[in-house]
Amino acid sequence: xxxxxxxxxxxxxxxxxxKPVLSEGEVLIKVAYSGVCGSDLFIYSGTHPRxxxxxxxxxxxxxxxxxxxxxxxxxxxxxxKATVRPTYACGVCYPCREGVxxxxxxxxxxxxxxxxxxxxxxxxxxENVFALPDDIDLAAAALIEPVAVAVHAVRRSELKAGDVVAxxxxxxxxxxxxxxxxxxxxxxxxxxxxxxxxxxxASSLGLWPVNAKDTDFxxxxxxxxxxxxxxxxxxxxxxxxxIMAASATTRVRGQVMVVASFHAPYPIDLLAVNFKEQQFTGxxxxxxxxxxxxxxxxxxxxxxxxxxxxxxxYADGPAVIDGIPKGADVIKALFSFE
Ligand SMILES: [Zn+2]
Ligand SMILES: [Zn+2]
Numbered sequence: 001x002x003x004x005x006x007x008x009x010x011x012x013x014x015x016x017x018x019k020p021v022l023s024e025g026e027v028l029i030k031v032a033y034s035g036v037c038g039s040d041l042f043i044y045s046g047t048h049p050r051x052x053x054x055x056x057x058x059x060x061x062x063x064x065x066x067x068x069x070x071x072x073x074x075x076x077x078x079x080x081k082a083t084v085r086p087t088y089a090c091g092v093c094y095p096c097r098e099g100v101x102x103x104x105x106x107x108x109x110x111x112x113x114x115x116x117x118x119x120x121x122x123x124x125x126x127e128n129v130f131a132l133p134d135d136i137d138l139a140a141a142a143l144i145e146p147v148a149v150a151v152h153a154v155r156r157s158e159l160k161a162g163d164v165v166a167x168x169x170x171x172x173x174x175x176x177x178x179x180x181x182x183x184x185x186x187x188x189x190x191x192x193x194x195x196x197x198x199x200x201x202a203s204s205l206g207l208w209p210v211n212a213k214d215t216d217f218x219x220x221x222x223x224x225x226x227x228x229x230x231x232x233x234x235x236x237x238x239x240x241x242x243i244m245a246a247s248a249t250t251r252v253r254g255q256v257m258v259v260a261s262f263h264a265p266y267p268i269d270l271l272a273v274n275f276k277e278q279q280f281t282g283x284x285x286x287x288x289x290x291x292x293x294x295x296x297x298x299x300x301x302x303x304x305x306x307x308x309x310x311x312x313x314y315a316d317g318p319a320v321i322d323g324i325p326k327g328a329d330v331i332k333a334l335f336s337f338e
Contacts, residue, residue: 003119004317004335006055009046012118012318017056020115020123027076027129028067029084033142033311034117035060036321036333038171038261043112044321051112059086059109061117062141063337065129072126081132083144084117084124085291086110102152102285118317120337130291133299139311140302142334143176147305148286148294150176153259154184155290156283159232161185166221166230166249169237170198170209172332173259175308177234178207183297188224192217193237197329204307218248225251234259240266247272256280308332 001019004012022028037060043051051057065080076082086109089101096104110116110124132141150173159165165186167178170193178189182205191202192210199209210220221229229251235242238260246256247269258280272278286294298305308331312320320333 001120002314002337003056004058004314005118006043006051006053006057008053010044010322012044012057012321014315014317017119019121022067022069022123024069024071025125026069026123027065027072027082027126029061029063029082029122029124029129030066031061031063031117031120031122031337032138033062033334033336033338034058034314035142035146035309036324036335037146039112040321041325044325048112050108055112056115056117056119056122057111058116058118058335059084059111060142060145061122062132062136062138062144063122065131066121068126076126076129076131081134081136081138081141082129083132083141083295084110084122085128085130085148085286085288086116086145087285088125088128100287102287107285118314118335130295132295136299137302137306138338139309139334139336140298140305143305143309143332144291144294144298146172146332147176147180147298148291149173149259150180151293151297152286152290153177153234153257153283154180156281157232157234157257158255159184159186162187163231164221164225164228165189166217166233167191167207168217168233168235168242168246169193169260170195170202171236172308174234174236175202175205175207175331177236177259178202179205179304181232181234182206190217190220190224190230195327198331201308201331205304217245221249230254232257236260238262243268247276247278250276250278252276252278254278258282309334311336
């Protein structure tokens with residue numbers, strides 16, 4: 001089968017690799033679409049601490065079930081549409097024992113810790129497979145994983161109907177968090193970024209775009225709220241300046257949600273945390289409940305979610321992955337294996 005293989009730093013190659021053979025408990029998925037995530041770009045950089053070459057990356061994918069190991073039982077049938085929850089937990093650490101395996105101390109993912117979805121076929125444990133309606137749009141279904149990240153971030157926040165929300169970063173997660181905040185009843189969602197293409201996408205989703213290049217985000221929020229500021233700020237940018245600025249966009253006793261992955265320690269405004277009694281809350285991937293909600297939302301309105309997606313043939317994969325960090329006009333790149 002064809003796969004986009006991470007071979008070494010700065011090198012993804014389209015090549016023929018053996019089709020996976022099912023082990024006990026596994027299901028074989030014929031991949032239809034596979035999305036590119038920030039962590040795939042991190043793998044590409046060669047500095048990801050867990051991803052070891054050679055690796056089939058990709059952890060956001062959809063497809064059709066084509067084979068089921070006899071040990072799996074009868075929950076799945078060949079021909080069913082499906083997506084993959086790529087996370088798998090150790091099952092023995094205390095978060096696992098306390099029923100929150102998504103914050104497992106050694107959480108692993110398909111496409112990072114073992115082969116994932118940048119290939120024509122992927123063998124996945126049955127508990128990671130989520131069956132989808134027969135008529136689902138499989139390109140939209142490849143967005144379920146990042147939608148689940150956004151669902152989790154919003155459900156973990158204290159957002160209430162009528163709230164004003166600030167989002168740093170109009171990348172895929174920032175756009176989806178903004179959209180989920182709207183669906184959760186936010187009155188207005190303001191999204192700041194410096195990339196005009198991304199700001200246009202945010203605006204097409206009904207969010208207020210703010211160009212951070214020439215506009216003071218805190219001033220926009222002050223104006224919109226009579227000086228009260230956002231009830232909840234989501235940092236989906238992951239830059240040192242944004243997490244520092246997040247206190248200023250957030251009201252007294254408001255909440256800052258740390259959604260982006262920070263790969264280094266950054267200062268936050270601890271005096272604001274103190275004097276304004278603000279809270280900073282971490283959020284990591286999703287629970288099964290979030291994932292199910294995301295499946296339902298995407299099945300219900302695929303066109304809405306596809307506004308952030310651009311589809312490329314898988315053969316273009318290496319060039320697309322190389323282009324994104326250089327500022328290509330794309331929010332969520334999807335590779336088609338159909
Ligand atoms: Zn991801
Ligand atoms: Zn664990």
